[in-house]
Amino acid sequence: MEVIRIAWRNLWRNKRRTLITVASVFFAIWFALIMRAFQLGSYVLMVNNIVHAYSGYFQVHARGYWGDQVLNNAFVYTPELEQKLNATKDSGGYTPRLESFALASYGMQTKGVMVNGVDPEAENGLTSLRKKMVKGNYLEPGDEGALVSQRLAGYLRIGIGDTLVIIGQGYHGASAAGVFPVRGIVKFPSPDLDSRLIYLSLPAARSLFSADGMVTSIAFNVTDPKAYKEVAAPLRKQLDPSEYEVMTWDEMMPDVVQQISADSASGLIMLGILYMIVGFGIFGTMLMMLNERTREFGMMIAIGMQKGQLILVLVTETLFLGLLGIAAGLAAAIPPIYYFYIHPIPLTGKLAESTEQMGFEALMPTAWEPSYFIAQSSVVLMIILAVMLLPVMRIRRLKVMNAMRH
């Protein structure tokens, strides 16, 4: 009790110094949390966009397809397989696809395209394709028509109701040619996708490519984005690895993962520097305080206070400082983080444009990860504990005589 009282009062004997110290801890943790929340938020958004634009959280392919994405690596979509897919726990649905390259032509224009045969409803479940419609109607199941991406349609100068010609190579070298009335135009933010995507219904694509009953990939959604690996794992176990490969998005796109971890590392380095500055600041303050109070410490030990008790007072003081700063920092950081998690900051102007061109929503959300608050607070607490070694060592070494002469 007495320890706490003395420690608390000591804290306020030099109000300015205490406030500066508390403020620096506050600022460090506040800034770290906010910065990191936006950083992590941008990764979540990025992954989310990538996953929902196309890949899904994981995919099932015939073995070797991802390394060699050609139609000949398609596989038969059997009822046994479908049963296993349906039995996958916590999946948010899946969409079977038959994809291949082909030439699309209308009038005088011809262009290499990516033909994507899909189950319209299942595809919409993962990629919200219907929301990307800018003109015309969405595909019906078994539709004989096509959806054309906007830039591609512009290039081909094709419109709703016009008939698109697709020519290419089918399964095992069969020739593929077909005509498809354009049902609708879809718009993708990414210029790359927007200038080469054509959607057909799965049956139409199968008949075009002579790939009856086949698919090239099955893309999965999940109910909890953080747990996609756990959802994929049991399915991977169930499927014969000599026939199938189950790949998560990070396995399919290691470059994205690398980009994120590089960016994340640079963020952490910045935080490290910030923490070091704050740590040294507190260290200096502590040193100054110890020097100013040396005589007092000497006196207290002289009259009969054990060094351990005095250390306890100083440790308590430092802990008060740190906890005050941390508590204030958390209190000031959490509400805005939560707010921007719910209401991401919309980007505007050029920035918004370039973000969208890369295929991402023009938003700056935060990540809501309470575990991260604890982690950051712990880091700051560790720094404070490290600074605490200073008074501990000082008091242990203190010689009453020298201290009193100070």
Added chain:
Amino acid sequence: MSIISIENLVKCYHDSAVEVHALNGINLAFEQGEFTAIVGPSGSGKTTLLNMIGGLDKPDSGTIMIGEEDITKLGSRKLIDFRLHNIGFVFQSYNLIPVLTALENVEFIMHLQKVPKDKRLKRANELLEAVGLGERIHSRPSKLSGGQQQRVAVARALASRPRFILADEPTANLDSVSTRNLLDIMEKLNHEEHITFIFSTHDKRVVDKAHRVIVLEDGKVVKNEETGHHNI
């Protein structure tokens, strides 16, 4: 039996090029109820001697018996505990914990001794009353004059019920009124409660009050005599 007996006490400092014999073979004994001044020119070893008796520093050789205990043989934790329970200290300045009030400062030492709260409070109040600070018990040291601070220090020193009180130049920073005031209180406590005081001083007026005067020179006792005051 003497409450303190010192034999062949020697202390050298060698941190400068020259060796300083701060204490050069001191033999002294103190009795219960003494009111003794240690005097001598600056650098004669007064502070060093008081620090040795108080267990704040260790001699190079010699023994200091306090009761049955040779304090020169105690380990540091034991020594701190010994000080807490046996010796009262009044320093020249910087006696009090700045963030505690007068009352809390006096209580503090009893808290270290683990005296129960109600007893602590009662005794601290009585002692502050006794040193004439009954009105100022809730003041922090910075709000008290130098003389008042020294009186709180005396009350604090008494609070732990020590065997004796050591005071190293307790009046060095006080004006003459405060000096007389502090001495009156010390004298009264000595007279009425038989509290043993051993103090060093430069001040002629303080020396005049002592019942016994020990004169040091170059770390040696050159004079040690009763003044005859204590029968008054």
